[in-house]
Every structure is written in structure tokens, then in C-alpha cells.
Amino acid sequence: MPITNADVVAVFSEIADLLEIEGANPFRVRAYRNAARMLGELGRSVRTMVDRPEELDALPGIGPDLAGKIVEVVTTGSCALLQRLRKELPPVITELLKIPGLGPKRVRTLHRELGIETLAQLRQAAEQGRVQSVHGFGAKSERQILEATGRLLQQERRYKWADMEPVAQALLADLHATPGVHRAVAAGSLRRGRETVGDLDLLVTAENPGTVMDRLTASEDIQRVLEQGVTRSSVVLKSGLQVDLRAVAPASFGAAWLYFTGSKAHNIALRKLAQDKDLKLNEYGLYRGKQRIAGDTETAVYKALGLPFIEPELREDRGEIEAARSGALPRLLQLTDLRGDLHAHTKDSDGHDPIEAMAEAARAHRLHYLAITDHSKRLALVHGLDADGLSRQIDRIDEINASLRDFVLLKGVEVDILEDGSLDLPDAILGRLDLVVGAVHSGFDLSRDKQTDRLLRAMDHRCFSILAHPTGRLINERPPCDIDLPRVVRKARERGCFLELNAHPARLDLSDAACRIAKSEGVLVSINSDAHSRLQFDSLRFGVSQARRGWLETGDVLNTRTLGQLRSLLAATMARGVGQ
Structure with missing residues (x-):
């Protein structure tokens, strides 16, 4: 199977981890980390x-x-x-970096002092009280390690949706190249757009299914074959990902695609609906007695059940069948509905490209406006802007706008929300901006009440516009902050400000469930790329997928508005602020 960007990212990330654990030059380590991040977001x-x-x-x-x-x-x-570094340090040692608070330096200390190489060994050491005996560790950190290792050892391994999509596309392209294959598609949680994927489900129709199964199991990227038959095979890739392939007849393709797309709860609800009509639904079709009355397409199956087509992202048994029966299904957002992006970074902080290049790339993605929102000074590691630096950037954006046609740069900032809820820059400079994106970048472990109050106080600021990546989570890396999300959403409604759905594939923050809460409260969601280079605006499609799972329509999204409409909404938000 061809190598994907995710494969290169995995290699560079492991090199960076192992180099840092070895104590290599920090600039060399950073070069590999930056390269991995850039390639992971490359379109x-x-x-x-x-x-x-x-x-x-x-x-x-x-x-x-x-x-x-x-x-x-x-x-x-x-x-x-990488092969050389693996010989010097066991590769499983990088698993320890999944523990919150354990960076490479602390992992190196545990490895040197206690011989720790695996999560299981670390948990055993914590259980025995040996971790707190190591310099730099205490009872509190040992207790946190014990909790985190228990959670990680129990959880099912899942992969980021954005990483698995190119893997699936490469597999499908290979299957399409097999003689006699008519259709090859993805199903399962990947097709439903879930933010993480446990395995890949692929479906084909072919003249000779056995040949297709041979094609999959013969791939050099296969670690082991779990099952191989004429119409079904299961394999494990070298990455550890399981792939299930099924071949079906064309007359059953729609029913099979529906069945293997899931979710399980949606399928059960459909089967119950079929039973109420004295019908039987399975992966081969919809039957009345022994007669198949639908099955070649999903639309035909839904129609025979008295339903319109239900988009895959909605198939979670969260009210979509009732909405379909009553004609109340949402007209889900499309990528082409977005008119702008309200969160992007440039070389003025931690981005890779100058303002002009970001504007050109955004316009190439058919956007009409882009907000430049570099970090504020609190984030020294990313060269955040102080008031003077932001003032110079504001003037520069005005100069660039004067030369642009049919495109506008908005003046903004991603300002740090401090632990007391204040913002990291003075009102005088924030008041010169078109919008202010507030974000938490530290203090993730505050109590639920303190974290929630922190956000509410920040949202009250008269210049506050959008709450960025509201829960602060990083998928499979950092859990969400403990906040009272419904209370935050209600505050946004009362305050008249907005919530971000950060489309960065490592964040996808808001979750789909949180998007539905925002929709129910009438709070507009801004789907932003958080682009750090001109190559990362493609991330918007991941955000749109998440928004669709959250039932969002065009009217629920802030940056589907025209520039004039957006400016009016932003001005109204500032007018409703209460100061700091």
C-alpha cells in the first residue's frame, strides 16, 4: 500500500521523541517536530x-x-x-509520552532511574510508590500517572479520522485497479465522519470477489491476515489498524453499504421500523417474505421504509429517524457554504508564511475573507505579539487590504485567556481589531467551577468575539478541560458572542454533541482552520464534517455570512460586552 502523509508524520514524530529522550540538540528536535506538524496538516x-x-x-x-x-x-x-535510534532506545518508550505531564525529559529520567520502558511498567512502579522517589516527581504526580496509565491501558485503540482517510483512499485506489471491480467504497465510522476510527470497513462489488481478496491480503503493508474468504477478508496493517473487506452482489450493494456504514444503533432502529411494516432488513436487502423489494441503493431502502435519504453523518440514532419521518431533517452544511476563515496564523507569531501568502491561499480556496489571528504575547514560545507588535500588524493589514480586490483581510488576534479570566492584551489595542479570538493555552487542570468561571469572565470582555477550541482537547493526546459546557453555551447566547469549531484534525473542538447544544441555543459556530501555513486551509473540510455530525446547517455557522453580515454581527457583539 502506498505511503501516506500520516506514515511520514509518524516517522518524524518518533524521531523527534527519541532524539529528545536521548538529549539531542533542541533545534534538531524542533525541526523534526515542526516538519511532522506541517506534513500532518498538508493538503x-x-x-x-x-x-x-x-x-x-x-x-x-x-x-x-x-x-x-x-x-x-x-x-x-x-x-x-529511525532504525538507528530504535536500536539505541526501545521504540515502546515513546508510549510513555501519552501520559499528560510526561514530556521527553521526564520520560528520560524515569527510563534512566527506574528502567521504565512501557506503560505497564510505569503503572507498576506507580502502584509500588517508586515514582515519587525519583527527583522531580512527588505523590501528586505519581497519583496522576496511576490514573492516566489505567485509563490508557484500558481504552480501545482508535485513530484520528483525518489520518485514516488517506489510508482508506489508498486502499480503495488499489482495489479499484483490480480487474473486474465495479465499485469500492468506505463504510463504517470513517464514512460517518467520526473523529476517531477503530478500524476500516471497505465494500466492493466485483466480477471475481476472490481476486479482490487476494489483492488485499497480498499487500506488503499487511502485518497479518486474520481471515480470508471468497466474500470477506480481515487483515491487520503494520500500523496496527484492522481492515475488513466485504464483497457483495450489485443487487445488495445499497443494503450492504447501509448496514456496514452503521451505526449499530441506527441499524437496529431501521430494523425495528422494518419489522413494524412486516418487512425484514439485513445486509442483503429489504424483504417482504422471500421477495427482495429494495437493496441496490441506500436511497431505495430508505424510500421503501417510508423515509428520505439520511446522510451518513447523522446515522447515530440521535433523533434522525424521527426527524426523517416528520420531514425535519437538517439541510447539512457543505464546504462550499463557507465564505471565510476567522482563525489563521502568520510568520508574525508561529505560522510559516507571511500575511500576503495566507491571503492568496485563502482566496485560492474560494474564500472571501480571512482573519489574521496571531498569538498574543503570553505564548512566548510561539513568539506571541505584544501591543506594539500587534499595532504594526494592524497597519500592515490595512496596507495589504488597499491592494486586494474581491478579498478582505480582517484584523484579529488569538489572545490568551489568563487563569483569572482576563485577556492577555490591553483594551486599547483590542479595540482596534475587527474580532478577538480568546483561547486557553495553560491551566488545563483547573477545577470544573474555576475553569468554567474563567471562560465566562473572558466572554464578558467588551472586545471578546469567539471562544477558540473551547474544551482545549487534543484527540488521543489531551483530554478536554472539565467545563460546564451547557453553561458556557448559554453564556455565549446571552453575551451574543460565538463558539469556534476548530477544524485542525488534532482538535475538532467542538465535538458533534457540543455543536448540537450550540444549535439548540441559537449560538452561531465559527468553523476555522487554525491554519499555520498556506497549505492548511484544506483542514476546513474536517471541520465541516464535524459540523455535519452536529446537525449544523448554513444558518448555524457564523462564517457562512457575507462580509457585510459578518461585520454587523461582530459589531453587535462588541456593543453587548460589559468591559473587564
């Missing part, structure tokens, strides 16, 4: 760029050395540097 496949070295060299933060390693990974599946 293009590096596999298509390896024959054009000048394109790889032009990527932000990628010089000849890293470009050469990208080519090495794409062509061989690994990297000599």
Missing part, C-alpha cells in the same frame, strides 16, 4: 511530490536534509535514522 500528498525535489524543498521548514528523508520514507517505508 497535498507528499507521495506525489517525491519526483519533484524543488517542491519538497519549498515546503515550510523543509530543507534538503528533511526532503531527502521524506523521499526515503515514501520509497522505503522507513528511515535509517
Whole structure:
């Protein structure tokens, strides 16, 4: 199976971890981390760029050395540097980095002092009270480690949706190339757009299903074959991901696609509906007695049950069947409905590209406006802007806007929300902006009441516009902050400000459930890329997928408005603020 961006990201991330655990030069470590982050958010496949070295060299933060390693990974599946580092340090040691608060330096300390190499060993050491005996650790950190290792050892391994999509597309392209294959599609949680995927479900129709099964199981990327038959095979990829492939007859394709897309709860509800009509529904079709009355398409199955087509993202048995029966299904948001992006970074803080390049890239994505929202000074590690730096950027944006046609840059900032709820920049400079995006970047472990009050106080600020990535979670890396989300949403409604759905594939914050809460309260959601380079506006599609799972329509989303409508809403928000 061809190498994907996620494969290169995994190699570079592991190299960075192992280098840091070894105590390598921080600049070298940072180069690999930055490259991994950039490639993970890249909208293009590096596999298509390896024959054009000048394109790889032009990527932000990628010089000849890293470009050469990208080519090495794409062509061989690994990297000599990684193999050397693995010999020096066990690769499983990087699993310890999943523990909140355990960075590479602390992992190195535990490895050196206690010989810890795995999560299980770390948990045992914490149970025995040996962790707090190590310099730099105490009873509190040992207790946190005990809780975190227990949670991680129990949880099912799931993969980010954005990482699995290119894997699925590569597999499907390979299956399509098999002679006699008519259709090859993804099903399961990937098709439903869930933010994490446990395994991949693929479905084909083919003249010779056995040939298709042979094609899958013969792939060099397969670690082991769990099952191989004429119409069904299951394999485990070298990444640990399980792939289930099923072949069906064309007459059953729609019923099978519906069944294997799920969710289980949605399927059960449909079968109950069929039973109420004296029908039987399974993966082969919808039957009246022995007669199949529908099955070739999903639409035909739904119609025979008296329902309109239900979009895959809604199929979770969360009221979609009742809404379909009553004609109340939402007209879900489309990517083309977005008119702008209200959260992006430039070289003025931790972005890779200048303002002009970001504007050009946003316009290439058919957007009409873009808010420049570099970080405030609190985040020194990302070169956040102080009041003077932001003032100079404001003037620069005015100059650039004077030269733009049919596109507008909005002046904004991603300002840190401090632990007392105050904002990281003075009112005098915030008042010169078109919008202020407030965000939490520290103090994630505050109590529920303190964290919630922190956000509510920040939202009261007269210049506050949008609450960025409201829960602060990083998928599979950092849990969401403990906040009273319904209370925060109600505050946004009362205050007249907005909530962000951060489309960065590692965040997707708000969750789908939170989007529904916002919709029910009439709070507009802003779907933003959080782009840190001109190559990352493609992330907007991940945000749109999440919004669709949250039942959001065009009218529920702030940045589907025209520029004039947006400015009116932002001005009204500022007018309703109560100061600080």
C-alpha cells in the first residue's frame, strides 16, 4: 500500500521523541517536530511530490536534509535514522509520552532511574510508590500517572479520522485497479465522519470477489491476515489498524453499504421500523417474505421504509429517524457554504508564511475573507505579539487590504485567556481589531467551577468575539478541560458572542454533541482552520464534517455570512460586552 502523509508524520514524530529522550540538540528536535506538524496538516500528498525535489524543498521548514528523508520514507517505508535510534532506545518508550505531564525529559529520567520502558511498567512502579522517589516527581504526580496509565491501558485503540482517510483512499485506489471491480467504497465510522476510527470497513462489488481478496491480503503493508474468504477478508496493517473487506452482489450493494456504514444503533432502529411494516432488513436487502423489494441503493431502502435519504453523518440514532419521518431533517452544511476563515496564523507569531501568502491561499480556496489571528504575547514560545507588535500588524493589514480586490483581510488576534479570566492584551489595542479570538493555552487542570468561571469572565470582555477550541482537547493526546459546557453555551447566547469549531484534525473542538447544544441555543459556530501555513486551509473540510455530525446547517455557522453580515454581527457583539 502506498505511503501516506500520516506514515511520514509518524516517522518524524518518533524521531523527534527519541532524539529528545536521548538529549539531542533542541533545534534538531524542533525541526523534526515542526516538519511532522506541517506534513500532518498538508493538503497535498507528499507521495506525489517525491519526483519533484524543488517542491519538497519549498515546503515550510523543509530543507534538503528533511526532503531527502521524506523521499526515503515514501520509497522505503522507513528511515535509517529511525532504525538507528530504535536500536539505541526501545521504540515502546515513546508510549510513555501519552501520559499528560510526561514530556521527553521526564520520560528520560524515569527510563534512566527506574528502567521504565512501557506503560505497564510505569503503572507498576506507580502502584509500588517508586515514582515519587525519583527527583522531580512527588505523590501528586505519581497519583496522576496511576490514573492516566489505567485509563490508557484500558481504552480501545482508535485513530484520528483525518489520518485514516488517506489510508482508506489508498486502499480503495488499489482495489479499484483490480480487474473486474465495479465499485469500492468506505463504510463504517470513517464514512460517518467520526473523529476517531477503530478500524476500516471497505465494500466492493466485483466480477471475481476472490481476486479482490487476494489483492488485499497480498499487500506488503499487511502485518497479518486474520481471515480470508471468497466474500470477506480481515487483515491487520503494520500500523496496527484492522481492515475488513466485504464483497457483495450489485443487487445488495445499497443494503450492504447501509448496514456496514452503521451505526449499530441506527441499524437496529431501521430494523425495528422494518419489522413494524412486516418487512425484514439485513445486509442483503429489504424483504417482504422471500421477495427482495429494495437493496441496490441506500436511497431505495430508505424510500421503501417510508423515509428520505439520511446522510451518513447523522446515522447515530440521535433523533434522525424521527426527524426523517416528520420531514425535519437538517439541510447539512457543505464546504462550499463557507465564505471565510476567522482563525489563521502568520510568520508574525508561529505560522510559516507571511500575511500576503495566507491571503492568496485563502482566496485560492474560494474564500472571501480571512482573519489574521496571531498569538498574543503570553505564548512566548510561539513568539506571541505584544501591543506594539500587534499595532504594526494592524497597519500592515490595512496596507495589504488597499491592494486586494474581491478579498478582505480582517484584523484579529488569538489572545490568551489568563487563569483569572482576563485577556492577555490591553483594551486599547483590542479595540482596534475587527474580532478577538480568546483561547486557553495553560491551566488545563483547573477545577470544573474555576475553569468554567474563567471562560465566562473572558466572554464578558467588551472586545471578546469567539471562544477558540473551547474544551482545549487534543484527540488521543489531551483530554478536554472539565467545563460546564451547557453553561458556557448559554453564556455565549446571552453575551451574543460565538463558539469556534476548530477544524485542525488534532482538535475538532467542538465535538458533534457540543455543536448540537450550540444549535439548540441559537449560538452561531465559527468553523476555522487554525491554519499555520498556506497549505492548511484544506483542514476546513474536517471541520465541516464535524459540523455535519452536529446537525449544523448554513444558518448555524457564523462564517457562512457575507462580509457585510459578518461585520454587523461582530459589531453587535462588541456593543453587548460589559468591559473587564
